[in-house]
Amino acid sequence: MNRIFNDPDLVVEDMLRGWLQVHSDLVAAAENRRVVRHVRAPIAGKVGVVTGGGSGHEPAFLGYVGDGLVDAVAVGEIFSSPTAKSFFDAFKAADAGKGVACLYGNYAGDNMNVKMAMKMAEKEGIRVRTVVANDDVPSAPRSDREKRRGVAGEILMWKVGGARAAMGGSLDEVITAAQKAIDSCRSIGIGLSACTIPAVGKPNFEIKDGEMEVGIGHHGEPGIKVVKTTSANAMADLMLETVLPDLPFEAGMEVAVLLSGLGATPIMELYILQARVAEILASRGIQISRHFVGNYFTSLDMMGVTLTVMKLDDELKACLAYPCRSVGMTVEG
Amino acid sequence: MNRIFNDPDLVVEDMLRGWLQVHSDLVAAAENRRVVRHVRAPIAGKVGVVTGGGSGHEPAFLGYVGDGLVDAVAVGEIFSSPTAKSFFDAFKAADAGKGVACLYGNYAGDNMNVKMAMKMAEKEGIRVRTVVANDDVPSAPRSDREKRRGVAGEILMWKVGGARAAMGGSLDEVITAAQKAIDSCRSIGIGLSACTIPAVGKPNFEIKDGEMEVGIGHHGEPGIKVVKTTSANAMADLMLETVLPDLPFEAGMEVAVLLSGLGATPIMELYILQARVAEILASRGIQISRHFVGNYFTSLDMMGVTLTVMKLDDELKACLAYPCRSVGMTVEG
Numbered sequence: 001m002n003r004i005f006n007d008p009d010l011v012v013e014d015m016l017r018g019w020l021q022v023h024s025d026l027v028a029a030a031e032n033r034r035v036v037r038h039v040r041a042p043i044a045g046k047v048g049v050v051t052g053g054g055s056g057h058e059p060a061f062l063g064y065v066g067d068g069l070v071d072a073v074a075v076g077e078i079f080s081s082p083t084a085k086s087f088f089d090a091f092k093a094a095d096a097g098k099g100v101a102c103l104y105g106n107y108a109g110d111n112m113n114v115k116m117a118m119k120m121a122e123k124e125g126i127r128v129r130t131v132v133a134n135d136d137v138p139s140a141p142r143s144d145r146e147k148r149r150g151v152a153g154e155i156l157m158w159k160v161g162g163a164r165a166a167m168g169g170s171l172d173e174v175i176t177a178a179q180k181a182i183d184s185c186r187s188i189g190i191g192l193s194a195c196t197i198p199a200v201g202k203p204n205f206e207i208k209d210g211e212m213e214v215g216i217g218h219h220g221e222p223g224i225k226v227v228k229t230t231s232a233n234a235m236a237d238l239m240l241e242t243v244l245p246d247l248p249f250e251a252g253m254e255v256a257v258l259l260s261g262l263g264a265t266p267i268m269e270l271y272i273l274q275a276r277v278a279e280i281l282a283s284r285g286i287q288i289s290r291h292f293v294g295n296y297f298t299s300l301d302m303m304g305v306t307l308t309v310m311k312l313d314d315e316l317k318a319c320l321a322y323p324c325r326s327v328g329m330t331v332e333g
Numbered sequence: 334m335n336r337i338f339n340d341p342d343l344v345v346e347d348m349l350r351g352w353l354q355v356h357s358d359l360v361a362a363a364e365n366r367r368v369v370r371h372v373r374a375p376i377a378g379k380v381g382v383v384t385g386g387g388s389g390h391e392p393a394f395l396g397y398v399g400d401g402l403v404d405a406v407a408v409g410e411i412f413s414s415p416t417a418k419s420f421f422d423a424f425k426a427a428d429a430g431k432g433v434a435c436l437y438g439n440y441a442g443d444n445m446n447v448k449m450a451m452k453m454a455e456k457e458g459i460r461v462r463t464v465v466a467n468d469d470v471p472s473a474p475r476s477d478r479e480k481r482r483g484v485a486g487e488i489l490m491w492k493v494g495g496a497r498a499a500m501g502g503s504l505d506e507v508i509t510a511a512q513k514a515i516d517s518c519r520s521i522g523i524g525l526s527a528c529t530i531p532a533v534g535k536p537n538f539e540i541k542d543g544e545m546e547v548g549i550g551h552h553g554e555p556g557i558k559v560v561k562t563t564s565a566n567a568m569a570d571l572m573l574e575t576v577l578p579d580l581p582f583e584a585g586m587e588v589a590v591l592l593s594g595l596g597a598t599p600i601m602e603l604y605i606l607q608a609r610v611a612e613i614l615a616s617r618g619i620q621i622s623r624h625f626v627g628n629y630f631t632s633l634d635m636m637g638v639t640l641t642v643m644k645l646d647d648e649l650k651a652c653l654a655y656p657c658r659s660v661g662m663t664v665e666g
């Protein structure tokens with residue numbers, strides 16, 4: 001394992017030290033060192049937007065703290081939920097008295113810790129409502145959508161919720177918009193190589209040379225099938241075959257597409273894949289009105305991608321177009 | 334080799350197809366399909382800024398075409414120089430009658446092709462001047478600085494030259510600023526794993542597990558030594574020991590620091606390294622006034638980093654702070 005760290009048990013602390021220095025114009029540490037907040041949070045007159053999750057997914061989660069996006073983030077260990085206390089402290093860091101929208105992904109640890117944090121918040125009179133992202137199609141059948149994991153669709157949920165809050169929306173309005181955002185997203189990942197947590201020192205799952213795992217999760221959760229590696233075009237076909245019928249996405253719709261590398265995939269390869277995704281969507285009469293291609297939500301050094309397609313309406317389009325500034329995403333006004 | 338491509342000989346074409354679609358607000362293809370130009374190039378009243386180089390380094394080179402940056406880029410095959418014709422066509426795409434600053438890296442193929450392209454340009458009455466980046470300290474001794482390769486310092490050279498041109502500078506002023514920029518930069522790379530060109534199918538050099546190559550080039554050019562892998566802190570020390578004495582960087586100076594991943598390095602590890610870089614510079618009385626941490630100049634799926642330190646004066650600071658917008662770098666006004 002040739003990697004860059006000091007004490008393998010302190011990678012998150014060491015990363016945060018660098019992150020807070022480099023991005024001191026944008027973010028600051030809260031009193032709880034596992035909470036990163038917008039440098040001006042709580043922002044007066046605005047609903048607070050909070051998220052949180054395990055580390056190792058950078059620029060998610062902390063990279064989406066910024067103007068028009070997230071106000072505070074609870075930072076977990078690598079691939080582990082932040083504590084309930086950290087979620088609670090993130091609520092406190094974000095709350096300006098108009099309530100907090102906690103927009104996070106559907107994982108057991110996060111669900112449990114957010115629930116506990118909400119009880120703590122209730123005692124202090126902080127109003128918190130949640131939206132739980134479940135955009136990952138392969139992780140459960142359509143009939144059990146509430147069991148699906150959240151993957152890169154979370155970014156579009158934060159973008160929409162963050163914009164709605166920045167526009168002056170009430171807590172109910174932010175929650176409704178964020179819920180609509182994630183309900184309009186469908187995602188799938190393909191893994192081409194495993195990833196290694198520094199403190200473990202070897203991959204905790206395996207992807208063989210010449211094979212790829214379709215439907216893999218952000219932490220190596222098993223996919224729906226392991227198949228021989230194919231061309232980029234066949235990969236795009238395979239992903240869209242799963243994603244498109246699920247909403248379903250149909251002719252005449254407008255969509256946003258987010259294609260994220262999982263960490264070790266060369267940038268050029270994301271664009272090779274995107275070219276085919278665009279071709280298929282066009283052939284189906286589906287119009288892409290916004291593209292995001294890059295390393296938006298990674299899994300350490302995993303090779304592979306996630307594809308997210310989001311159905312748009314006027315409100316979602318306006319929210320995606322609303323200016324934001326953060327490490328992970330900047331949209332200019 | 335688990336990677337994402339179709340025909341391995343057409344990876345550049347396939348990437349460009351995706352890139353031009355996704356970034357159609359910013360860039361367009363020239364008549365020569367191996368030239369990507371700013372969507373408004375040539376931009377009236379402005380010196381044209383051109384670069385070019387091999388593919389596989391994304392977001393370099395084409396990702397730096399944008400407002401306040403590069404106007405046109407010549408696109409080569411993977412790790413290969415663009416043709417003389419492509420450099421010439423990039424000059425034509427960028428020239429608005431005020432001349433062209435061609436700011437590129439010191440590689441034999443690029444030197445030869447730029448020279449030929451300049452002869453073609455001369456015949457058509459296009460005035461071209463060049464700055465050749467040579468910021469890579471380990472690639473030749475200090476006494477032979479003109480033999481050194483260009484690495485990620487090129488990005489800061491484009492940023493400064495691009496800003497000077499956008500501010501309305503003459504060709505001479507743009508060249509002088511870009512030359513000062515690269516003369517003020519010193520860089521070093523460390524490789525932690527080799528990279529694989531899809532059409533080759535296996536790495537054309539080797540880095541063993543448990544070892545790292547100090548001073549490695551962007552295409553796997555041999556470094557100055559192969560050593561056992563160390564802690565992130567020791568890596569930072571090793572890089573700064575080579576870089577700082579070379580300019581030399583001394584107490585009281587202000588600098589910019591650019592830490593770029595080589596493609597497969599997790600984002601979090603760049604920040605772990607950056608924390609130590611900042612600590613050492615502070616201890617030496619050197620003030621970092623601008624940070625760039627991320628995948629700015631990659632080498633396919635190579636694991637590793639390059640560190641660039643740039644000495645600043647008022648002109649360089651103003652140029653780095655000048656607004657720009659591109660895929661690879663955005664600085665807000």
